[in-house]
Amino acid sequence: MTDYSSGLLLGAFTGLLLLVSTQAEAARPYINDKKAPENRHDLEVIQKHLTETLPVARKATVCIDLGEGSGSGVVVSADGLILTAAHVTGGVGKEFTVIFEDGKKVKAESLGLVSTTDCAMARITDHGTWPFVEIDRDDSAKLGDWVYSLGHSGGFDKERGVNVRLGRLVQVKDDTVQSDCSLIGGDSGGPLFDLNGKLIGIHSRVGQRTQENMHVPVREFLKNWEALQKSDFVGEGPFAKKPQKGKGFLGIGTEPRAEGGLSIDKVGRESPAEKAGLKSGDILLKMDGVDLKSKEQFQDLLKEKAPDDRVALELLRDGKTETLTLRLGER
């Protein structure tokens, strides 16, 4: 590996000063400024910091259960904002189950993501107040700092609980930090903490060698916070693929109706339409506020939609109008 001049690194850090907050901070553990622990006391200091901050960190670390796979994430606000990896949520507006270490399951949906650096945000949609961790807003993590990783490796396991691994920051770059806390599938999206229990990164990917464990630094999240909260899909990959227009799937067959609107004559099994409760015999009046006049016009409207887009359908059923909002599937 190449060593770069400290001048370059300083350059990289200068930009980050913008993010510095003014609130009082827990002191930086002295052990981080030693090249290596020298004696038993130093080792105990590392262990003490870790074990004292671990309970809060564990409570806020969640398994993101996607049904056919899983990742991890961490709650960062009492109202349930979750930070995770873009390749875990895979898109905007996806619904999934979140499992806390004690086994409590809640519903959540993904908000925005940055597909170029593997950042993603999600939100718990169940009502409640949730355990959360503080973010290292000062961006104080430095090369060589002692850190620990948490994750639901290989999926949720109540008997085992969340896995913790200790390491140091072994490489620091603008958009990636590397630690020697070993990671494995299922850890993706899980949190990396400093010795004060502050969140400094989110697990992203590994290399073949066990010391190659990559995390997205929290500064990437802070930089993109607004876009993430607004459910934007930022960038063109490689960590998530933008849904393609025209691939949205509803799953109904319709016939035009003389009085206006379209009459549903078929509802596909297991289709998004069926799951949303559409029935044969319902009359579709509007989609997203637009009057439906012909099959062709309806298809043209749908062609503008991508998988996971929400559509609002106004329909006439038993003489009454009602509006259903549903999310399209993938064709």
Add this chain to the structure above:
Amino acid sequence: MNAKSIAALVLLATGMATAAQTLETAYRTNGTAVQAAFEPVRVALQDCSAVIQRGRKEIAYGTVMSADGFILTKASEIGDASGITVTVGEKVFPDPELVSTDPAWDVALLKIPATDLKPAPLALDQPDPARGTWVIANGATTRTQRRIQVGIIASTAREIPHAGGPVLGVTFEEKSKKLIVTEVAEKSGAATAGVEKDDVLLLADGEKITSTEVLGELVNKHHVGDQMALTVERKGTKMELKVELKGRVDVFGEELTRNDVMSGRFSERRSGFPRVIQHDIIADRQRIGGPVLDLDGRCLGMNIARANRCETFAIPASDLKSIADRLMSQAK
């Protein structure tokens, strides 16, 4: 969408040429500079650990359990113990006696002719070590020196069930309500009990075997490690056999998951342990079997499996004591 790609971490080559600052190897968690702070524990480990070799190749480590030469190790890594040597400290003991094994824990008891070994000081009568507790175990070794690897307790102590459930370990064909053995898996309990190709399976646990489903149900009533009474017919003669049911994965192997592929040299037998503590030291499978020490040099357990890239299992000290007591009393 490909679900597997979500579960697994994205594998990417590293070392892209952007501004980066890198920590020298010596200062990484298992670098020499950091390990130097553990020197007193390394010295303790030097005494109570054993290196087991076949020829010049290390095949496992061992844990010294008594001054007079009883050593515990991982049974499945040493096979019949033929042609092996045991090194404790700097002394090499050729051809140790394989006293007995405990299949449930995958532990073997070896005996070497020694008199003043220092047994691993077991940490007994205390709760399981908490997450975040420093642990120290064998790393590489030289002829004279044990090196260490360090890590922390990673999760809650628990049972690791056998992957795949119990099996007889035979394949058969069903012909007019009779099951005829077509193959006996080499590592199966059926092979050990002497089941042969072309045997007809008549009774299991005294119940008549009329179909594959019936046999499956009978086997599934058992746990891995149980004995099953099996009556077979061979060339017109009925024979009664006792077959040990082993874990499906142990007998037939397993398909590698993506997590396995990124996990390097994990232990072949890595499931089916009554109770383990778990830590994050990455020890290759040929370095399993040695003691796991804490900062006081007390033995928290004995490594029993490298499970994957980031999980290593150890038998807790209290269980290790009862296993050792039982196996050693059988020896005397």
